[in-house]
Amino acid sequence: MAGTVGLNNAVVINTCAVTHQAVSKSKQEIRRLRRENPNSTLIVTGCAAQIDPMSFSKMVEVDFVLGNSEKMRPEVWSNLALGEPVENERVQVDDIMSISETASHLIDGFGTRSRAYVQIQNGCDHRCTFCTIPFGRGNSRSVPAGVVVEQIKRLVQKGYNEIVLTGVDLTSWGADLPTSRHTQS
Numbered sequence: 485m486a487g488t489v490g491l492n493n494a495v496v497i498n499t500c501a502v503t504h505q506a507v508s509k510s511k512q513e514i515r516r517l518r519r520e521n522p523n524s525t526l527i528v529t530g531c532a533a534q535i536d537p538m539s540f541s542k543m544v545e546v547d548f549v550l551g552n553s554e555k556m557r558p559e560v561w562s563n564l565a566l567g568e569p570v571e572n573e574r575v576q577v578d579d580i581m582s583i584s585e586t587a588s589h590l591i592d593g594f595g596t597r598s599r600a601y602v603q604i605q606n607g608c609d610h611r612c613t614f615c616t617i618p619f620g621r622g623n624s625r626s627v628p629a630g631v632v633v634e635q636i637k638r639l640v641q642k643g644y645n646e647i648v649l650t651g652v653d654l655t656s657w658g659a660d661l662p663t664s665r666h667t668q669s
């Protein structure tokens with residue numbers, strides 16, 4: 485992650501909230517990882533942590549809880565590496581519905597995989613009664629076309645021949661973009 489101070493001896497658990505079972509499994513994994521890594525800093529993030537941060541912060545195995553927006557901010561990780569935040573900031577989870585921008589792309593490769601992934605959209609404006617995803621990901625927001633094209637070019641230059649465009653609700657891509665940014669390349 486560019487511009488960050490290294491975070492040593494840390495375990496990061498990116499939780500899922502799509503079903504109750506996924507949340508339970510995340511908690512089981514946290515307990516297992518703590519048993520196996522008693523001296524590590526254990527950081528929980530992802531959708532389950534975003535939706536119900538307190539249920540994770542009260543687990544004795546957990547050191548820090550980060551929201552889905554916070555986990556994409558390099559300075560949050562730098563602060564953790566530097567010994568910040570102080571104790572009363574061990575839960576850093578903002579209101580995801582207030583987020584209107586997508587995070588920048590943070591990686592330039594996928595190891596030895598032949599297929600690369602580019603997130604072009606996040607969040608969802610629908611509210612299907614059975615679904616908790618919008619409360620973990622927030623409202624729909626799109627990556628401008630020019631940024632998507634640049635990211636794809638970088639990946640192609642690195643040898644990836646197959647790029648998968650990803651998002652929570654791809655059919656909503658672009659609806660929040662001004663026309664000029666929408667078509668920029």
Ligand code: SF4
Binds near residue numbers: 652
């Ligand atoms: S459309 Fe949105 S709210 Fe409905 S199931 Fe898909 S992600 Fe969930």
